[in-house]
Amino acid sequence: MNAIVTGYGGIAYEVALSLAGRGYDVIIAGRDSAKGEAAAAKLRSAVAAAPYRKPPLSGSLSRCGSPSARPSTNIAFEHLDLFEPESIRAFAERAADKHGHIDIVMCIAGVMMPDELSLSSQGAERQFAVNYLGHFDLVGRLMPLLRNSKDPRVVTVSSVANRPFRFDLRDAGAGRGYRASISYALSKLCCLMYAAELSRREHWLKSCCVHPGFAGTQLFSRSGHFTMRLLRAIFFVLPFVRQTARAAAAPAVFAATSENAKSGAYYGPMFTVMGPPRRALMPLRAKNAKLREALWELSEKTTGIRH
Numbered sequence: 001m002n003a004i005v006t007g008y009g010g011i012a013y014e015v016a017l018s019l020a021g022r023g024y025d026v027i028i029a030g031r032d033s034a035k036g037e038a039a040a041a042k043l044r045s046a047v048a049a050a051p052y053r054k055p056p057l058s059g060s061l062s063r064c065g066s067p068s069a070r071p072s073t074n075i076a077f078e079h080l081d082l083f084e085p086e087s088i089r090a091f092a093e094r095a096a097d098k099h100g101h102i103d104i105v106m107c108i109a110g111v112m113m114p115d116e117l118s119l120s121s122q123g124a125e126r127q128f129a130v131n132y133l134g135h136f137d138l139v140g141r142l143m144p145l146l147r148n149s150k151d152p153r154v155v156t157v158s159s160v161a162n163r164p165f166r167f168d169l170r171d172a173g174a175g176r177g178y179r180a181s182i183s184y185a186l187s188k189l190c191c192l193m194y195a196a197e198l199s200r201r202e203h204w205l206k207s208c209c210v211h212p213g214f215a216g217t218q219l220f221s222r223s224g225h226f227t228m229r230l231l232r233a234i235f236f237v238l239p240f241v242r243q244t245a246r247a248a249a250a251p252a253v254f255a256a257t258s259e260n261a262k263s264g265a266y267y268g269p270m271f272t273v274m275g276p277p278r279r280a281l282m283p284l285r286a287k288n289a290k291l292r293e294a295l296w297e298l299s300e301k302t303t304g305i306r307h
């Protein structure tokens, strides 16, 4: 059994640790080789030191996959920059060369409200490109390897902030001017729409979406945007409104490993920002077939990738 996890910090690190503890060989993928190699080494030591980690939180849905297999220290880093289509292509080619199959793809890496607008070579705004479109491209390219798995799963990470006040795909390329918060919410809504649409189109795999609630990770300290400064102030004054990265990883681990995880479903913490995993409420726009179709078309056209 093996898994690809995009990202190596915060929630991605905890998900990788949990999967390795359950016996999966894990490939962590990210853009900074020094950070990635260091994270892989840390993960290997952590698994060796404490081989089995219990599911992060208990609750009705948190019966994650059992640790039937021996924990795996086969944890490797591979370079992947989701903002660079060429890097995604190269990553997928290396994966195909090295692996006959892939069991799980965890689409976790993300950015939130960067201070400045930057557009990818395909004209996508950074948050749309990294959080959503890069993962669409990646999963599309990994489809042949997923098809070779006995229990293929794709888990996509959304956010409680997945309700942009307008749904306009021109915002995917900042075509109406750059509003960091709108672009973030749009990217996270698109992650959810993608997971649901992938489940509808591909019955042979499980595609779930999750959100982590609020977690104490680096995500909020990377930007000077007003909303991010406000959130940092709230977390400082009220530290209990966010959970640890390990607890925030629980919905993703559940979706990746539990027999009870349902394809097309959306999972998040019981009390919205924290708590054990349970089914979460999908915004209406994520269920809208026309909007999902429009997003899928745009994604295929922009990336040139068909699933």
Ligand SMILES: NC(=O)c1ccc[n+]([C@@H]2O[C@H](COP(=O)([O-])OP(=O)(O)OC[C@H]3O[C@@H](n4cnc5c(N)ncnc54)[C@H](OP(=O)(O)O)[C@@H]3O)[C@@H](O)[C@H]2O)c1
Residues within 6 Å of the ligand: 006, 007, 008, 009, 010, 011, 012, 029, 030, 031, 032, 035, 080, 081, 082, 083, 084, 108, 109, 110, 111, 112, 130, 131, 157, 158, 159, 160, 211, 212, 213, 214, 215, 216, 217, 218, 219, 220
């Ligand atoms: N923390 C929360 O409360 C929260 C709430 C809702 C949703 N989320 C979502 O949860 C996911 C994980 O967030 P986190 O809290 O763990 O944040 P984090 O600690 O900032 O981790 C983000 C990860 O994404 C990677 N990344 C950024 N740009 C990338 C790129 N171009 N290519 C490849 N990797 C890239 C980062 O690598 P570098 O270090 O090299 O930049 C890092 O490993 C994100 O999708 C986020 O939107 C988090």
